[in-house]
Amino acid sequence: MQRVTITLTEDLATELDLFMARSGADNRSEAIRDLVRRALLARPDAPPEAPCLAVMSCTVDHGLRNLGARLAQRRLDTHDHTLAALSVPLDHTTSLEIEVTRGTLASVTRTAEAQFLERGVAHGTLALIPVRDDGARHAHDHGHGAPGHAHSHTRVQAGFGGTEA
Structure with missing residues (x-):
């Protein structure tokens, strides 16, 4: 040992x-x-490039070394992956931070682990949701004369093996 x-x-x-x-x-x-x-x-046994959604939560002591501002800047720097962010004040310096992000298993895990290692961050949890983009672009007629916007759908998978939930 x-x-x-x-x-x-x-x-x-x-x-x-x-x-x-x-x-x-x-x-x-x-x-x-x-x-x-x-x-x-x-930790999931899946390829690092597997697409997923991630829900990251942790508590943050904003009174520590400008931590709140640094974490907010990280979200801005990765705006194309951040789907939603919620900050719940718990007392005068501490908040519960919740983020929903998308990316590869490797990228969301790396981001979460880096945040959880920050001094002043505690109770870090990462929940991973395996997904795939169905790739089929289509538009919906909304009935008011204007064409719908073209989009595709994110499909939730049962696991990182690729079967739909």
């Missing part, structure tokens, strides 16, 4: 100890190995 040293906040260490008590882990190393193993297993 390889030895790795980590630093935890007091609150996170307390949560880890509670997890140990509930799970029956004998020590922190065993508990951390279990949590890391589970996190790695939860």
